[in-house]
Amino acid sequence: MSATQKVQQHPAFIQAQNKANYYINQLDKELTKYPVLNTFEQRTQVPKSYLTIGAVILLTLFHFVNPLAAPVSNLVGWGLPAYLSFKALETPSHQDDIQWLTYWVVFGFFNFLESIALRMVLYYVPWYFAFKTTFILWLQLPAFRGAQSTYLTILKPVLSNISGSSHAVAPTDTVTAEGLRDRVNTATSE
Numbered sequence: 001m002s003a004t005q006k007v008q009q010h011p012a013f014i015q016a017q018n019k020a021n022y023y024i025n026q027l028d029k030e031l032t033k034y035p036v037l038n039t040f041e042q043r044t045q046v047p048k049s050y051l052t053i054g055a056v057i058l059l060t061l062f063h064f065v066n067p068l069a070a071p072v073s074n075l076v077g078w079g080l081p082a083y084l085s086f087k088a089l090e091t092p093s094h095q096d097d098i099q100w101l102t103y104w105v106v107f108g109f110f111n112f113l114e115s116i117a118l119r120m121v122l123y124y125v126p127w128y129f130a131f132k133t134t135f136i137l138w139l140q141l142p143a144f145r146g147a148q149s150t151y152l153t154i155l156k157p158v159l160s161n162i163s164g165s166s167h168a169v170a171p172t173d174t175v176t177a178e179g180l181r182d183r184v185n186t187a188t189s190e
Contacts, residue, residue, distance in 0.1 A: 024049050059133070069129035077107055077136040103139055103147040109155060110135075 007013055028049040031037050037048040062072040081103055088096035114121070114132075122128055138146040 024053075027052065073129045073133045073136065076133050077111075081107070081140055099142065099145075099147070102151045106139055106147045106150045106155060107136070 024047075028047060031048045031052060034048075037051065040046070040051060041048045059072060059076070062068045081100060084096075085100040085104070088100050125131065135146075138144050139150065140147070
């Protein structure tokens with residue numbers, strides 16, 4: 001019996017392999033919710049869990065190659081939110097519009113602050129882009145609602161103080177495209 005076969009038959013190896021298979025199956029069940037991944041799996045015969053794990057490993061490796069860390073971090077902050085924002089514009093519900101408008105306000109404010117102090121931050125925080133990517137994912141993911149909590153706790157009070165009012169910066173009523181067009185036409189004709 002070869003050394004490889006001895007390792008593969010060891011109880012600790014078998015237990016680790018069973019645990020890994022369990023977690024991969026759980027991930028696969030969770031990823032079944034996304035039609036894009038299901039279509040990818042059908043066309044390529046590559047399991048969607050392997051694609052997801054591979055993408056996470058690839059993004060992690062890009063963070064270790066420092067020149068690619070900033071573009072990858074910005075791609076994570078722009079790619080999926082842009083796609084979901086376009087989808088949100090096409091849905092009749094306004095809840096997803098609020099989610100992505102809030103995200104873009106917070107993301108834009110964060111990028112503005114970053115552009116001012118990036119050199120100083122990079123000097124003091126060695127894994128800055130890994131932290132930034134984690135923060136961006138926290139802002140994006142609906143389970144955390146990071147963008148909304150950041151807006152409500154940080155940006156809204158600041159913007160309210162600047163504008164001199166204590167009410168919301170943007171109107172909260174729902175307006176149809178026709179209603180908005182009528183308001184614009186009325187305002188321009190006066």
